[in-house]
Amino acid sequence: MSAANVIRPGEHSKASCSLAALGIVNALGRGPEEIWPRLLAADQGHFCRRDDLVPDRDLLVAAVSGSLPEIPSRLKRYACRNNALLMAALQQIEKPIADIIDAVGRSRVAVVIGSSTSGVSDAEAAIRHQHETGELAKAFYYDQLEFGGASSFVSDLLRLDGPSYAISTACSSGARALATARSLLALDVCDAVIAGASDSLCGLTANGFSSLQVVSDEITNPLSIHRKGMTLGEGAAVFLVTRDSGGIQLRGVGESTEAHHMSAPDPEGCGAEQAMRDALKDAALEPAQIAYLNLHGTGTPLNDAMECAAIDRVFSNSPPCSSTKGLVGHILGGAGAVEAAFCWLILSERISGNLDLIPHAFDGQLDPALPPLRLVPSEGLRVPAGPVMTNSFGFGGNNCTLILEATS
């Protein structure tokens, strides 16, 4: 084959990457119009208690309420709550997706979906059925459970033939899906990507994180002296990602691992620091240019301590920061995409050159042992527009920081 038809990785690394459209669902609601005002109001009224997740515990969670779209019968092997959440997000951007398929063709649209749960909640029901009757539930298919089922579902739902895969690096999965989308465009294996993530409440994560003693009995309270752990949430955020140079751009990606521990971050936050520094370098930005930072901010003692320490080292002056986990819970594999979506909303709702920032939802009792960050107060904050950053740190020590910016 001739060398002219071959590209080498890195040749087009400065290609633009537009987050052209967003579909989103979580405990706050469905779609930007419903979710944005509730974010700005720091509305904590969407948590509920569930007694069906962890034995003998009324677990506080941020669940998506109401019915979800029905998976078409031709795709019944993918029918699970996780994919219904994806479908609820995708339905919001049907038109722009249809337009891009018309423009570039089905084989030039890729799908990259992050998840840490996939359809495990439905597998739990199937296995319970097996324990009771000796047979798996009839409606159970392996495609519901396996990680690759989430991306295959999206491809099959939209009848796309481009590359399609799932990323599962625990709580950084959703951020990584967007990083991959940008690189797939730069490598010219596609002209558009459906990229995002979905995670759904299930017994496995609820019991697993409870066993690690990192789940709070009250709404998570990030950076507070009273913080006692995370609150689990669920939801999905899906972007249409294109090579357009306008709109809201994914400008920087930073990624690191920790070589430390499978379920606890490095207490010094070295991996978190590396991810933020690399994202700034990738975006060719100075720390002082960052207008807002969406924290990983899980509300566990260890995460918040190491994240604040890392931010303190990267930024000589803290940018305005907030954790949105006190509003939608920790969506685990979905969190990176959902929180990138919150950054996207801040940028897309900018008013005459200013950004309205999302308040940091907590009890107001900042832990004095933490390096002081500039937290967005409960009444909100309006700042001059600039690039915004979001942190995602996962199990296994997998970190990913993204920087988004609106073109003028």
Added chain:
Amino acid sequence: MIAATVRRWSAWSPGLEDADAWSNWCTAPTELVSEGRPEARFLPAMLRRRCGSLSRIMLTAAFDCCEEAEISEVATVFASRHGNINESIDLLDRLAERQPLSPTVFSHTVHNAQAGLFSIAAANRRASSSIAAQQDSFACGYLEALTLLERDPDRPVLLVVGDVPLAPTFAPLVEEPAGSYGLGLLLARDGEGTELAFGRHAGADEPEAARWPDAIEFLRWYLSGESSLVLGSARRPWKWERLQ
């Protein structure tokens, strides 16, 4: 198509534990064996105890594919269709009986468990991704490795692909080639090695039904000296070509 150089490879399957064994196997390939796992003596005893078969196999392929100076410096992609689902099924059985979960077991069932264990064992703090794509997991892992090269072109990427058979609960639900295996490929933008082009296959010929896992089909082709390989489905056919 996208060019990248395979600097080195390694593979492990029960009874096929070094390069000579694989070269011999390629002359008369037989079905892969499912039972068996490597000793993985390079792992500290503490970590080794926590490694199930898949982790031992994938980490053995990973360590065999790198020289000592590289192991902490490469970026990594771990690709597996099933990952640790067998261990997750054990946890789901416990949940069905309302039994408590072990926090250690739970933290080792995440899909990126092998990546996390590798990072700790290799003192590697570089970028790492873990992916799954049903039947397409090998080709998509290869593509994900190229995306990491795209973001950091001077840093080689270690791609590790592997699977073990599904536990009996779910095995009847999935049709796939038999065997436990792991394949490591050290990919770089250029330098010493075999330069390959990879991309979507444009031809009309459909890929043949796979007798071996795609990663092992790739290794057979790589060692065969043939000019090109097509894997995947009619809907998503992938092609590799030798450039030199």
